Amino acid sequence: MIPSILPTYNRAPLSFVRGEGAWLIEEDGRRFLDLGAGIAVNALGHAHPALVQAVTDQASKLWHVSNLYRIPGQQELADRLTEATFADTVFFTNSGTEAMELAVKMVRKYWYEKGEDRSEIVAFTGAFHGRSSAAIAAAGSEKMTKGFGPLLPGFIQVPFGDHDATSAAITDRTAAVIIEPVQGEGGIIPVPDQCLKGLRDLCDQTGALLIFDEVQCGMGRTGRLFAHEWAGVTPDIMMVAKGIGGGFPLGAVLATEAAASGMTAGTHGSTYGGNPLAMAVGNAVMKIVADDDFLAEVNRKAGAFRQKLEGLVAAHPDVFEAVRGQCLMLGLKCKATNTDVVAAAYGETLLTVPAADNVIRLLPPLTITDDEIAEAVTRLDRAAQAVERAKETA
Numbered sequence: 545m546i547p548s549i550l551p552t553y554n555r556a557p558l559s560f561v562r563g564e565g566a567w568l569i570e571e572d573g574r575r576f577l578d579l580g581a582g583i584a585v586n587a588l589g590h591a592h593p594a595l596v597q598a599v600t601d602q603a604s605k606l607w608h609v610s611n612l613y614r615i616p617g618q619q620e621l622a623d624r625l626t627e628a629t630f631a632d633t634v635f636f637t638n639s640g641t642e643a644m645e646l647a648v649k650m651v652r653k654y655w656y657e658k659g660e661d662r663s664e665i666v667a668f669t670g671a672f673h674g675r676s677s678a679a680i681a682a683a684g685s686e687k688m689t690k691g692f693g694p695l696l697p698g699f700i701q702v703p704f705g706d707h708d709a710t711s712a713a714i715t716d717r718t719a720a721v722i723i724e725p726v727q728g729e730g731g732i733i734p735v736p737d738q739c740l741k742g743l744r745d746l747c748d749q750t751g752a753l754l755i756f757d758e759v760q761c762g763m764g765r766t767g768r769l770f771a772h773e774w775a776g777v778t779p780d781i782m783m784v785a786k787g788i789g790g791g792f793p794l795g796a797v798l799a800t801e802a803a804a805s806g807m808t809a810g811t812h813g814s815t816y817g818g819n820p821l822a823m824a825v826g827n828a829v830m831k832i833v834a835d836d837d838f839l840a841e842v843n844r845k846a847g848a849f850r851q852k853l854e855g856l857v858a859a860h861p862d863v864f865e866a867v868r869g870q871c872l873m874l875g876l877k878c879k880a881t882n883t884d885v886v887a888a889a890y891g892e893t894l895l896t897v898p899a900a901d902n903v904i905r906l907l908p909p910l911t912i913t914d915d916e917i918a919e920a921v922t923r924l925d926r927a928a929q930a931v932e933r934a935k936e937t938a
């Protein structure tokens with residue numbers, strides 16, 4: 545018999561009833577140290593006082609009005625985002641997937657308005673852009689697309705990191721190129737700065753628009769407000785979600801004036817996107833994260849974390865292979881099966897998240913403390929020992 549919850553997830557037998565900072569409290573009272581943060585969503589941890597305040601204040605005033613009317617919080621957050629980035633304009637969504645949908649529509653409309661037949665979108669193997677028809681067609685992996693055809697046409701996948709294939713794929717038929725500056729689901733794989741620069745050049749040469757998907761790597765996770773800032777290049781369009789809502793469903797598409805030029809009144813919309821509750825939280829998150837001192841602290845803590853993780857990997861060569869990633873978007877490439885390590889970490893009341901390429905992801909709240917980082921490494925060490933013991937007895 546089918547469960548009453550559609551069984552698309554293999555869920556761990558854990559039910560959390562409360563959160564405090566980097567901690568999640570299980571129904572049975574156990575306190576889990578949360579290095580998953582809702583998959584990079586709870587950027588400021590659980591129940592951050594500023595976010596609780598923002599959402600309760602707004603909840604007592606106004607939850608929802610249609611986008612048929614002006615929403616002051618939306619104007620405020622759009623101003624914050626355009627001020628802090630390359631972008632001239634912002635559309636608010638409820639998720640990363642919805643941001644993907646708009647990004648695809650936006651680039652196709654751009655070329656339509658120019659009177660050019662350019663609809664091809666170049667994406668990369670191992671990419672993840674969501675679960676909608678456009679998003680799975682872009683990622684192209686069989687795991688996501690099998691059985692869901694016919695797929696939305698016009699997407700081309702290039703092997704991640706293959707420079708020659710990339711330059712061959714980007715032509716004067718290309719509408720846009722989409723890439724995660726740090727692949728998340730793909731296994732925490734940063735794109736080298738040189739490659740992002742090279743992509744920008746290829747797009748400039750051919751006129752193709754460049755889309756950065758910063759849904760997972762954005763909002764301070766890599767130690768800059770957005771990951772692409774490290775490479776010193778900017779996209780034409782950027783997708784944001786996850787961390788920007790701090791746990792409230794919120795996403796956004798940021799674009800230059802030129803890239804957005806086709807999106808006139810009536811060409812796109814959202815019932816909930818940019819609603820007052822989401823905007824209250826988004827503004828509160830941005831106030832904290834888009835701050836040089838906050839980001840400097842994130843970088844400092846991450847440096848110490850990484851050093852400890854290098855030691856952990858060296859101490860457990862049969863379990864771990866390497867540390868990868870950037871700042872607080874970290875991955876441990878495993879030698880043991882990654883899901884076994886995640887399960888062993890559950891046993892040590894520590895939450896991590898598996899990714900492709902046999903990696904476990906460490907995406908703690910950006911507010912994690914030095915003591916909590918030390919505690920996390922202690923628990924990872926015990927989890928690794930448990931995996932080693934299991935291997936010996938197997």
Ligand SMILES: *Cc1c(COP(=O)(O)O)cnc(C)c1O
Pocket residue numbers: 638639640641642672673674675724728729757758759760761785786
């Ligand atoms: C999570 C994610 C998405 C999809 O976002 P949802 O909010 O789950 O729809 C898109 N792109 C990347 C890089 C992501 O990590």
